[in-house]
Amino acid sequence: MSEEPTPSPAQSSDPLWPGFWPDVPSEDRAPLxxxxxxxxxxxxxxxxxxAGRDLFRLARDHYQRHLSDYLAPLGLELIIDDExxxxxxRPRPEACLxxxxxxxxxxxxxLVLWRAWDDQRSSQAADKVILTVDELWNQFRTTxxxxxxxxxxxxxxxxxxxxxxxxxxxxxPDGATQPGxxxxxxxxxxxxxxxxxxxxxxxxxxxxxxxxxxxxxxEAPTVNE
Numbered sequence: 349m350s351e352e353p354t355p356s357p358a359q360s361s362d363p364l365w366p367g368f369w370p371d372v373p374s375e376d377r378a379p380l381x382x383x384x385x386x387x388x389x390x391x392x393x394x395x396x397x398x399a400g401r402d403l404f405r406l407a408r409d410h411y412q413r414h415l416s417d418y419l420a421p422l423g424l425e426l427i428i429d430d431e432x433x434x435x436x437x438r439p440r441p442e443a444c445l446x447x448x449x450x451x452x453x454x455x456x457x458x459l460v461l462w463r464a465w466d467d468q469r470s471s472q473a474a475d476k477v478i479l480t481v482d483e484l485w486n487q488f489r490t491t492x493x494x495x496x497x498x499x500x501x502x503x504x505x506x507x508x509x510x511x512x513x514x515x516x517x518x519x520x521p522d523g524a525t526q527p528g529x530x531x532x533x534x535x536x537x538x539x540x541x542x543x544x545x546x547x548x549x550x551x552x553x554x555x556x557x558x559x560x561x562x563x564x565x566x567e568a569p570t571v572n573e
Contacts, residue, residue: 369414376406383407384418387426387437388446392514392537395433404433422446429536436537452557453498454506458542459554460488461516465534466547481507482528494558500527507532515541 365377372380383403386393395404407415408428416426419437423444427436439447450458464487468477479487481503488497498506504527510516515538520530544550 372414379403379406380411383415383435387435390512390514391437393435394514395435404435407435427540432536434535434537436540438540453502454509456488456492456495456557457506458538460484460491461534461538462542462544463491463550465539477534478531480528481530481532484532491554492558
């Protein structure tokens with residue numbers, strides 16, 4: 349009869365900690381759990397504000413291998429973007445079992461936001477890509493001239509979901525009185541969630557949705573839920 353393996357110090361001292369990371373000191377375990385909770389729950393850790401700065405630096409400087417190894421069996425790829433200070437757990441569609449699909453309306457909004465992001469990054473080399481809700485609505489009408497945009501309350505719900513997954517930020521400027529004046533910052537994580545190698549590929553997907561608007565058969569992008 350084989351003997352039971354002796355529990356490692358990590359296993360015996362901390363039942364909330366995996367035994368396959370015995371080299372992680374106790375003071376780093378709580379922030380690493382927070383990083384993983386954010387990556388699995390929202391898909392993204394924003395490292396340019398608040399406590400996210402320390403979490404981003406800890407992951408980038410000390411625990412890239414640990415986090416990548418943890419996410420790999422879940423079909424998630426760790427992305428570390430030093431330029432904009434973002435950690436992202438990007439699903440590998442062929443392997444990830446934690447995927448939730450965007451609805452058609454959500455996908456249409458994502459397509460409009462992706463084009464706005466690509467246009468500004470290509471033509472202006474802007475550090476941040478920001479537009480108002482009114483500008484988003486107008487760009488939707490220009491992009492999909494045969495499809496009705498979502499109603500205001502539905503659009504708010506869509507933007508809230510994208511914000512929850514940290515694909516956008518939004519805030520109402522001081523002095524703004526109308527919902528349409530709300531500012532939307534498009535984060536680079538959005539471009540990786542719905543990736544296109546070229547504007548031609550984006551156009552092909554847009555045309556697919558226009559053609560499928562009557563039968564709802566177009567394939568929607570996915571996000572880790």
